[in-house]
Amino acid sequence: MTDLSNSISHDEARAHAHLESLIWANGRCYPNCGEAERTSFVKDKSHRPGLYYCLSCKKQFTVTVGTLFERSKVPLHKWVLAFHLMSASKKGISSHQLHRMLGVTYKTAWFMTHRIREAIREDNPGPLGGKGVRVEVDETYLGKPDCVKAPDGRWQKKRGHGSKMAVLTLVERDGKARSFHIPNMRSTTLRQHIFPNVDRKSDLRTDQLKSYTTLGREFASHETVNHNIGEYARGDAGTQVVENYYSIFKHGLIGVYQHISAKHLKRYTCEFDYRYNFRHVTDSERAQEALKGISGKRLTYRQVGAGQAA
Ligand SMILES: [Zn+2]
Numbered sequence: 001m002t003d004l005s006n007s008i009s010h011d012e013a014r015a016h017a018h019l020e021s022l023i024w025a026n027g028r029c030y031p032n033c034g035e036a037e038r039t040s041f042v043k044d045k046s047h048r049p050g051l052y053y054c055l056s057c058k059k060q061f062t063v064t065v066g067t068l069f070e071r072s073k074v075p076l077h078k079w080v081l082a083f084h085l086m087s088a089s090k091k092g093i094s095s096h097q098l099h100r101m102l103g104v105t106y107k108t109a110w111f112m113t114h115r116i117r118e119a120i121r122e123d124n125p126g127p128l129g130g131k132g133v134r135v136e137v138d139e140t141y142l143g144k145p146d147c148v149k150a151p152d153g154r155w156q157k158k159r160g161h162g163s164k165m166a167v168l169t170l171v172e173r174d175g176k177a178r179s180f181h182i183p184n185m186r187s188t189t190l191r192q193h194i195f196p197n198v199d200r201k202s203d204l205r206t207d208q209l210k211s212y213t214t215l216g217r218e219f220a221s222h223e224t225v226n227h228n229i230g231e232y233a234r235g236d237a238g239t240q241v242v243e244n245y246y247s248i249f250k251h252g253l254i255g256v257y258q259h260i261s262a263k264h265l266k267r268y269t270c271e272f273d274y275r276y277n278f279r280h281v282t283d284s285e286r287a288q289e290a291l292k293g294i295s296g297k298r299l300t301y302r303q304v305g306a307g308q309a310a
Contacts, residue, residue: 003284008080015077016050020063022292030054031066050076067294068115078102079112083290086116088283091252092271117267119293120274125178129202131220134173136205136242137194137212139185141166142253142260165262167249167269168193171242177276179249179269181262187211205239245276 008018020028029036030052038055050062064070069079082102085093099109129135146162147155168190169179180193190211195218198204204219206212207227216222223237249272253260260268278286 004081004084006284008077009084010077010081012075012077013049015075015080016063018080019076019291020050022288023063023067023295028052030057030059030061032059032061033057066296068119068297069294074104074108074112078104080287080291082109082112083116083119084283084287086113086271087275087278087287087290089256090275091248092256092268092275094256094258097256114264114267116290117271118297120290121267121270121293122273125197127197127199128170128172128176128178129199131199131201133175133199133202134205134236135198135202136171136173136239137168137198138171138207138239138242138246139166139168139182139209140246140250142250142265165260165265167265169242169245169249169269170194170198171245173241177242177245177273179273181265181269185209185211187214191215205237207239245272248272248276 007014009015027036028039030039033054033056035054035056039061040053040055042051042053042060048062051060052062053060064072064076069076072079082098085098085101093113095106095110095113098104098113099106102109102112104112141161141164143164145164146158148158150156166182166185167179168182168185169177170193171177178197182189182193187210194215198219200218201220204212204216204222206216206222206224208224212222212224216224225231225234225238227239249269252272253268257268274290275286278289281289
């Protein structure tokens with residue numbers, strides 16, 4: 001359920017209190033000097049909400065210090081609402097939509113969506129799968145097909161994947177998903193992504209692409225289905241879980257985001273992975289998890305534009 005009437009998404013003081021309960025779950029701390037004991041609340045009503053004073057270094061601070069929100073001019077309650085909308089919308093939310101719903105400029109909304117994606121990015125995740133766990137691996141292509149002019153002057157779609165962007169996804173059955181934007185489907189590329197991210201004790205499930213054959217031998221088991229003849233399931237050999245994942249992913253990319261540049265694709269794959277991995281909790285819980293990810297991350301407009309800080 002999405003509860004937009006919750007005061008944390010329209011009351012600045014409540015938004016601060018909400019964020020404090022998540023970020024300072026183990027106690028209030030001023031990260032710039034590390035003081036956790038001797039801090040006090042600044043009571044003066046004319047001050048910004050959620051303002052604290054460090055008795056050690058005599059500086060004022062709020063819960064946003066050292067987070068993705070530091071130096072942001074966007075009110076905190078709008079951030080909280082944006083995190084909620086992004087977490088609760090199954091196929092994502094566009095910057096245009098956020099711009100209209102929050103009453104911020106399009107440029108600000110665009111930057112906000114990328115900061116949210118930065119917050120939900122998993123740091124150093126361990127390998128998926130394990131003994132007795134089935135991991136489905138599949139690939140998909142995004143973007144428009146390349147076209148060539150036929151002799152009769154009409155435009156024709158070129159065969160093959162052309163300049164489409166390749167995405168590789170690993171999904172545990174009943175578990176988590178992890179996706180990557182990859183340059184090609186060669187065996188070496190697949191190894192680079194699959195080996196560090198899937199436990200070798202796992203049971204691998206893929207389609208019959210040749211690149212999977214040799215690397216599949218290094219797993220506890222490897223079974224394939226033949227997508228070319230429309231086979232997606234055969235006993236427990238199927239890849240239906242990853243197909244379901246792609247169904248949401250593609251609907252989101254086509255319906256909501258429409259044009260995604262190769263530079264930013266990685267951020268969008270993180271976003272869809274995130275919602276998938278937290279699919280069994282409520283929208284509010286999913287948004288809270290996302291908000292916890294703002295700590296210790298900084299992202300500037302320049303970094304987003306240049307495709308760095310990924
Ligand atoms: Zn201090």
